[in-house]
Amino acid sequence: MITVMVVEDDPAFLTRFCGIVGSNAELELFAAVGDLASARQAMSEAGPDVLLMDLGLPDGSGIDLIHDTARRYPHTDIMVITVFGDEDHVLASIEAGATGYILKDSLPVEVVQLIKQLRAGGSPISPVIARQLLKRLKPADSTPSTVAQGTPLSPRETEILGLVAKGFSFGEIAKLLGVSQHTVVAHVKKIYQKLAVHSRGEAVYEAGKMGLI
């Protein structure tokens, strides 16, 4: 059983996501709230397995919540609900501690699949995001400009991220590298974590810089 919490200020979509979770036997709704305060309250005692959340909430930025949750409940997988899956939102979320994102209009099947995939290891990354990750996590000393210091990507992670950036799917990458898809997914999750570790200190700044509220 995977417990899922949904934070979404649009009632229609809140209902929709709750419906998707509720209609699947393997998923259990942890909580469904429409603002930050309620979300914090809901998670005051314990965290869900998966947190689905919108970033633009009426009483503040979801980034802060992601940040807090990732710190308090390291085992919670956080997925950001986004309309476009665009770089700015997704990267900021990942940097705050999210490990994947989901398009707001995803079909119920896709949502369930993504949640399971996320629980199993990692969620897919779009090539543009992958390239941004590559840029930020380049092996140390190549570019001192961005975050990358302390935990640069391993050669394998770099390779995988590079292939993702070229548009290859996890399955194709697994085949190309001669490893299981599971390994690839695990690598990807690690990459997410690295970015989060990197930029925890900067997340707030970054979020502010990107004008995300």
Added chain:
Amino acid sequence: MKPGRWGSYRHTTHLQTPWHLLVELRLYILALALAMVLAPSRCAAETGAPALQLDRADFVLSDASEPPPDTAAWTPQRLPDNWLVSRPGAQGYGWYRVQFDLPRDPDQLYAAFMPLLETFGALYVNGVYVGQTGDFELISRAEQGPQPFAQGAPPVLLGFPPRLFSIRRELVHAGANTIHLRVWVKPGTRGAVSGMTIGPEPLVRAAYDHRFFLTATGPRMIVVGSAGFGIFILLLWLRRRHETMYGYAGLTALAFAVFIAGRYVVTDPPIPLPYWGLVVWSGLEAYIVFMCLFALRYGGWRQPCWERWLWAYLIVSPVIDYASFVGIGGWVPQQWWLMTFVLTSVYVVLFWTIAWQRWTSETLGLAIAGSFKFVISVNERLLAYPIELPRYQPYAYVPMFMMIGWILIDRFVRSLNESEKLNAELEERIAQKQTELARSYERMQAMQRQQAVVEERGRLMRDMHDGIGAHLISTLSLAEHREGARPEVVAALRECLDDLRLTIDSLEPTENDLLPMMGNLRYRLDERLRKQGIDLKWKVKQVPELACLTPQNVLHILRILQEAFANIVKHAHATTIEVETGLDQDGKHVYIQVRDNGKGFSGERTGRGLASMRHRAKIVGGRLHIEPSTVGTTLNLLLPIS
């Protein structure tokens, strides 16, 4: 004046002694070294067949104003004759008698040439007066006056003057002829009388001219040149005070000019002889001292102690010289003149030391030039030197003169070249900086453009997110939940959203990398294709960066590909789509190939869509090829690399 002062004329020389042979040898070597200045000085007279060299004479000390008869007390006297040596203490009038034979009567003007007659002289040929040097009237007037030699005193006649007396041809005849030379020697001076060359006037005049050039014209030129050179360098030094080396070089040239003028050019000193001697000697001493100082500075030695001693010598020397002239002080003032040789040796040693330390043509040249002067001085002043031979002392400074000039020119040219080079380098550096500036300006502009794009994108994104996006999402949600909603509406709404996402994707910074952009398209479309049962084979390869990937162009390319996929999904009924990228054969384009295995389409059906695709390809600067066939269609989009 003491005889020692003027060096070698203390000695008489006899042509046959071994000593004289040695002198001749020295002269020969010297003559080689002086090849430039020295044309063969005695040749003309010696080789001219009819010219006679006369060096045997008879002498009688006599006041007679006409040639004394043969019965007078003639004594043989070899020429050249130097009164200070052959009859010390003697002064006043004397007569020389020279005899020679001619085979026949001459048929042209005759002449007698004396390389040296440094006193008053009147020449008589066979008893007939032919000419004189110096005004004998002055002598008799002075002798009769109350104060002999004070007012209107006869001049001293210095400076090694050569003399030429023309002789009318009827005065000489075949057979024995006699020449009488009347001289008057001023007290305290030497009476220097050289041998005589008698012959046809043109031949003898040539020898005279040559000798005159060597001993009169040349030294005058040297004096003018040296003085000019000295003033020039001193002016240069005045503008560059810190280069004291040049100051000393200029003083050296000036002092040398004074010395040569006094010793070799001025025949009638403007001031009494002892004082005149002081001027000349001080010139020489100053020349040597300044040369030492120049050598010290040139070698980069700062020796205040040495320099003080040199200046002290320069100041003390005239006093000691004067003592020597007036004959007081004994041995030291008498031999003080040898100090010039000591100091000359000093600067020669200095120059050679410099040359030894820095072996360059310049230092070597200076060392040789310094030695040259030294050798000439030793030869003509320290060693015995026949008085009738020409003196090369005036020319001794010429090599040094040229060396210093050359050093000046060399430094001047080099500093000019260096400043030119520096300027050129500076200009180059400025140009470099300018291009760098231009480049960084371009970079800044590019960054600004990019920044503008990012800002614009952020604004658009927020707008779309909160506006169109939110509305579309709500509408979609509504449509999906409304019972009996038409699936076409839902599909249209989703297409709308996809389109919006495509636009947003196109705004992502590509950094001229094609693949992430295409990957993102795939990422967007994959799910839908899978649902259609279409297998997407992704065969992309890394391609060079494309300069054309601006957000607008990216959108065009994405739309072309989107259209291609849409066509396949809608019309082709394909099961596989292969997407491939790579470098085109021409190496100037990157191709994107989309190949399906569905049924090929004919042009008219997708005519409008195709036209729009082609149009977009053209805007991007690329080309679009579509090859329909019965088994699938191949679309090739060529994009220019630069």
